[in-house]
Amino acid sequence: MVRGKLTFISGGVRSGKSAFAERQLVEIAEDCGGRLVYIASGTRVDAEMKKRIETHRRDRAENNWLTIEKPVNLEEVVPFIRENDFVLWDCLTTWLANELYTGWETGTACIALPNCMERKETHLYNTIEAILAKAPQLVIVSNEVLDDLPPQDAETKTYRRWLGMIHQKLVARANTAIEMEYGMPMFWKKGDDR
Amino acid sequence: MHVIIGGAHNGKREFVRKLLNELNEEDINWCEGEIPAPGNDTVVLAGLENWLAQCELSEEKAYDFIIKAVEKRPAIIILTDISRGIVPMDANLRKLRDTCGRVYQRLFAEASEVTKVWYGIPQTIKKRGE
Numbered sequence: 001m002v003r004g005k006l007t008f009i010s011g012g013v014r015s016g017k018s019a020f021a022e023r024q025l026v027e028i029a030e031d032c033g034g035r036l037v038y039i040a041s042g043t044r045v046d047a048e049m050k051k052r053i054e055t056h057r058r059d060r061a062e063n064n065w066l067t068i069e070k071p072v073n074l075e076e077v078v079p080f081i082r083e084n085d086f087v088l089w090d091c092l093t094t095w096l097a098n099e100l101y102t103g104w105e106t107g108t109a110c111i112a113l114p115n116c117m118e119r120k121e122t123h124l125y126n127t128i129e130a131i132l133a134k135a136p137q138l139v140i141v142s143n144e145v146l147d148d149l150p151p152q153d154a155e156t157k158t159y160r161r162w163l164g165m166i167h168q169k170l171v172a173r174a175n176t177a178i179e180m181e182y183g184m185p186m187f188w189k190k191g192d193d194r
Numbered sequence: 195m196h197v198i199i200g201g202a203h204n205g206k207r208e209f210v211r212k213l214l215n216e217l218n219e220e221d222i223n224w225c226e227g228e229i230p231a232p233g234n235d236t237v238v239l240a241g242l243e244n245w246l247a248q249c250e251l252s253e254e255k256a257y258d259f260i261i262k263a264v265e266k267r268p269a270i271i272i273l274t275d276i277s278r279g280i281v282p283m284d285a286n287l288r289k290l291r292d293t294c295g296r297v298y299q300r301l302f303a304e305a306s307e308v309t310k311v312w313y314g315i316p317q318t319i320k321k322r323g324e
Contacts, residue, residue, distance in 0.1 A: 012278075146201035148279025149287055164203020164313070171313040179312060188315045 004132035005191060008170045010142040011180030018056065020178075020185060021088050021139045026063050028137060029086040037087045037135075038065040039077055041095035056090070071098045075127045085135040092142035092170075096163055101155075111158055121166065128173070140170060144179070195264055197305040198272045199298070205314035206272050210238060213270075229263045237264060240272040246297065247290050257297055261304070271305075273298055 007024075011017040029036050038060060044050045057067070065088075068077050074095065081087065089095075099120050100111040110116040131138050146164055151157055171177045175191025200206045214222060219236050227241035242260070249256050264271065277295055282288055302308055308320040 144201070144278075146203055147275040147277065148202075149276045149282060149291060150202065161203055164201075164205075168203075168205050168313045171315060177313070177315065188312050188317070 003129075004134070004136045004138055005176070006128065006132060006170075006174045007137070007139040007176040007178065007191075008142070008167075008174040009139060009178045009180060009185075010144050010167065012144050012182075015144075015180040016183040017141050017178075017180040018090055019059065020180060020183070021090070021141050022060060022063070025086040025088055025137065025139060032084065032086075032136070034084040034086045034136065035082065036060075036063060036065045037081065037085045038067045039074070039087065039089040040067055040069045041071050041074075041089070041091060041098065043071045043094070043098065071095070072102055075123055075130070078127060078130045081131050081134045083134050083136075087131060087135045087138045088141070089138065090141040092140055092166065093145065093163065096159065096166065100159060100162070111155055117162060121162070124166070125169070125173070128170075140174075142167060142170075195301075195305045196270045196307040196309065197301055198270060198309050198311055199275055199302075199319075200273075200311040201275050201278075204311050206274070206311045207240060209309075209311050209314065209316055210240075210270055210272060214238075219268075229260060232262055232266070234267050236268040236270075238270045238272065239264065241274075242271065242297075243274055243276055243290070243294050246293055253293050253296065256293075257300055260297070260301070271301060273301065 007021070009017050009021050025036060028034075040053070040056075042049060042053055042056075044053060060067070068080060070077055072095070074089075100117060101109050103109045104111075110120065128138065128140075142163075146160060151160065171189065174189060176187065177189035179186045179188060198206050198210060214236075222236050222238060223230055223233070224238045225240065227244035229239065229245060230237055239260070246256060251259060260271075273294075276291060282291070302320065305320065306322040307318070310317045310319050
């Protein structure tokens with residue numbers, strides 16, 4: 001079977017990256033009669049985040065998305081993915097924070113364990129390929145947060161290093177890679193998908 | 195002078211290593227966070243923001259010092275974009291961002307070639323003669 005197409009989109013906050021990703025998938029799913037699947041990695045940690053999630057949900061309501069919430073353990077979505085699914089994962093930055101810091105209070109966070117994130121990183125690429133083995137298109141949304149002063153604390157340094165590394169590897173795997181600038185997509189890589 | 199710009203952890207050094215490999219450059223003076231003495235060999239200047247953070251010179255003199263070190267020799271300067279975050283509380287960090295911004299602008303203007311690297315993908319922003 002042909003591997004599905006991978007699109008990587010990143011941008012600043014409120015740059016329109018999710019809306020662009022959704023629009024793209026809605027159009028192509030309509031043409032192909034496919035199902036729309038939304039993998040959400042955000043968690044309701046506070047009222048603002050809850051509202052943010054509701055806004056995203058409302059934006060997607062009219063197009064009949066199947067939402068799967070996966071703050072961690074992304075591989076668990078694979079059994080739910082069908083052929084002809086058009087999949088959006090929003091977003092890598094929250095997933096990475098969840099994976100690195102979950103269990104922080106009890107001292108069991110991945111960030112403190114040797115080789116933990118290395119294993120999760122390998123899982124991530126395997127999961128992405130497993131999704132693409134079934135779905136014709138997967139769009140991964142992430143954030144641009146690396147054009148800032150270096151942080152002082154070790155945890156944030158580690159987070160940034162992982163994020164940059166994963167971004168580089170995903171861009172290398174992607175058919176299309178887009179940097180979103182306030183609704184304007186800048187194509188760093190333009191594959192044969194749309 | 196070739197300037198490479200991009201955010202942290204975007205693969206800028208890796209890009210420069212490949213570039214030098216393709217050019218078959220062997221005798222390379224690679225400086226991290228320091229400025230070399232003037233010379234003729236190929237120089238790579240990285241971590242300039244760290245040097246500027248510790249530099250006791252005035253901004254003007256610091257800029258002249260950098261230019262003296264890279265003029266009259268093949269030079270690549272790797273710049274980390276630190277300009278797009280939240281305004282820091284610490285006045286020294288605010289000053290560093292401002293200094294970097296101004297120095298980077300002058301280096302862009304001086305460079306014969308400027309390349310932005312985004313997660314390993316290069317894009318030419320400026321090239322003299324094109």
